[in-house]
Amino acid sequence: xxxxxxxxxxxxxxxxxxxxxxxxxxxxxxxxxxxxxxxxxxxxxxxxxxxxxxxxxxxxxxxxxxxxxxxxxxxxxxxxxxxxxxxxxxxxxxxxxxxxxxxxxxxxxxxxxxxxxxxxxxxxxxxxxxxxxxxxxxxxxxxxxxxxxxxxxxxxxxxxxxxxxxxxxxxxxxxxxxxxxxxxxxxxxxxxxxxxxxxxxxxxxxxxxxxxxxxxxxxxxxxxxxxxxxxxxxxxxxxxxxxxxxxxxxxxxxxxxxxxxxxxxxxxxxxxxxxxxxxxxxxxxxxxxxxxxxxxxxxxxxxxxxxxxxxxxxxxxxxxxxxxxxxxxxx
Numbered sequence: 001x002x003x004x005x006x007x008x009x010x011x012x013x014x015x016x017x018x019x020x021x022x023x024x025x026x027x028x029x030x031x032x033x034x035x036x037x038x039x040x041x042x043x044x045x046x047x048x049x050x051x052x053x054x055x056x057x058x059x060x061x062x063x064x065x066x067x068x069x070x071x072x073x074x075x076x077x078x079x080x081x082x083x084x085x086x087x088x089x090x091x092x093x094x095x096x097x098x099x100x101x102x103x104x105x106x107x108x109x110x111x112x113x114x115x116x117x118x119x120x121x122x123x124x125x126x127x128x129x130x131x132x133x134x135x136x137x138x139x140x141x142x143x144x145x146x147x148x149x150x151x152x153x154x155x156x157x158x159x160x161x162x163x164x165x166x167x168x169x170x171x172x173x174x175x176x177x178x179x180x181x182x183x184x185x186x187x188x189x190x191x192x193x194x195x196x197x198x199x200x201x202x203x204x205x206x207x208x209x210x211x212x213x214x215x216x217x218x219x220x221x222x223x224x225x226x227x228x229x230x231x232x233x234x235x236x237x238x239x240x241x242x243x244x245x246x247x248x249x250x251x252x253x254x255x256x257x258x259x260x261x262x263x264x265x266x267x268x269x270x271x272x273x274x275x276x277x278x279x280x281x282x283x284x285x286x287x288x289x290x291x292x293x294x295x296x297x298x299x300x301x302x303x304x305x306x307x308x309x310x311x312x313x314x315x316x317x318x319x320x321x322x323x324x325x326x327x328x329x330x331x
Contacts, residue, residue, distance in 0.1 A: 103268075108234065111270045125329035127153045129185035129230075132192035134160045135243070138311055139191055142318040150331040155183045163195035164222050164258075165210070173222065176229040186237070187329065188230040189321055193243035193262075194307055197254040211257040219258065223265035231272055237328050238273045239321055240266065244313075245283035247306025252288075274324050278317060282309075292316070 113119050128147060130140035136158045144154035157179060162169045172192075179185075199207040200218040208214045230238045240262055243255040259279065266273040282301065283289060291298045294312060301313030309317060325331075 106268070108269050108271045109267060114270075119327065122328060122330045123186065125152050125186050125325065125331040127155065127183060127185045128187050128189065128325075129155045129157060129179060129183050130189045130191075131157045131159070131179060132190050132241075133162050133194050134158065135194050135241075135308060136189075136191040139189075139241075139309070139314045139317050139321075142311070142314045143189065143321065146318065146322065147331060152331050155185065157183075161195060162192075163198065164192065164226070165196045165198040165200050165215075165219055173225050173229075176226045180229055180232060180236075185230075187239065187325060188236060189239045189241070190226070190230070191241040191317075193255060193258045196258050211254055216257050216261045216264075220261035220265045223262050224268070227265055227269065227273055231269055234269075234272055236272070237325075238266075238269075239276050239324055240273065241276045241317065241321070242278050244278040244281070244309065245286075245288050247288045247290075247302075251307065272328075276321055276324055278320075281316060281320060282313065 125147075128143065130136055130143055136156075137160075140154070140156035140158060144156060147154050159170055159175070162172070164172050179188075196219070197210045199209060200215055202208040202214055202218060208218060227238055227240070230236060242259040242262060246252055246255055259277075263275055266275055282292070284292075288306065290302050290306075291300050292313075293299070294301070294316070299312050301309060301316060303310050
């Protein structure tokens, strides 16, 4: 300390330190006392929180009624300047301020069960529509055989050789609307995808080849239109089966993209659209299988083309479809 003495500086005592700390504390209380009360709200109930509340209430009142807090914020603003933001894009403007091109998320996008809520009451199932391409046969027969004795009217409307990406034979956008008007189903089972992979018109009018993101987006939009029609503004539930893994590797790529596009298409309506995934059932290890163990015995579940399900395979698919239907309906 001799250097301080030579320079004519005084030594500081412990009391000076205490006074300095007290002065700083008073300044902080005056200029930002409200922050103490805010900090107390983030604490769990206990002694610490009680102390912060006891100090924070008078400190917050003092800083709020004196001009020092606003002055301090103004003086120190340059130390951490706020970014200039577009006030019209803030959350506080409400959901009506949805940016152009970004569709709003609605409650229909959530399955109540996945949110931890109680499932809605089951409804009686009077009419079931089973539709799609050749994949929907003989699933449609199997579902009719099981549900008809319960008084359920099962309408079977398969369109062999058609596809969502191939509207040469039929336009599924138009067909789905016609089916709803004709059958007025309480639920719709859709099994389609054996004939996909065709060129699709892109947004700019140019054809898009399968099977990149551009092609998947167009297919997904078409499937979304179908789903929107089938669900009838929430009056009906839709059960869309994914395409089981086919034997041919080239078809495997197409079916994978189709299944991905269907999952994306259904996202706005998770409350009443169920994607019934056939892939893990018929390719349990991610590999195509002709036969599965059924009742303890190896059983052929595919047709010889390596694409379609035979009667045994359709019975397995029907088990899963009915399991999902029984979560939503009584019959």
